[in-house]
Amino acid sequence: MPIILRLDRVMADRKMSLNALAEKVGIANVNLSKIKTGKVSAIRFSTLEAICEALECQPGDILEYKKEE
Numbered sequence: 001m002p003i004i005l006r007l008d009r010v011m012a013d014r015k016m017s018l019n020a021l022a023e024k025v026g027i028a029n030v031n032l033s034k035i036k037t038g039k040v041s042a043i044r045f046s047t048l049e050a051i052c053e054a055l056e057c058q059p060g061d062i063l064e065y066k067k068e069e
Helices: 007-014 018-025 029-037 045-055
Strands: 003-005 063-065
Touching (some): 003 029, 007 029, 007 045, 018 045
Antiparallel strands (some): 003 063
16 A cells, blocks of 8 residues: 555654554544554545544655555
8 A cells, every 4th residue: 555654653752652642633542553553544634634633744754655566
């Protein structure tokens, strides 16, 4: 898939745990873990907005496009 999720990298930069972020965003740890590991095919804008607010980042910090060769 050409869209790569970099949530793990941003979380590490901010020194925020999965549990802490899940609590701030208001979603289950399991669902956040799926986003973190890239095992999702879609993400709601409201969830992305809440993640960006909690991590004080931009969507482009979390999402990356990589052209398939």
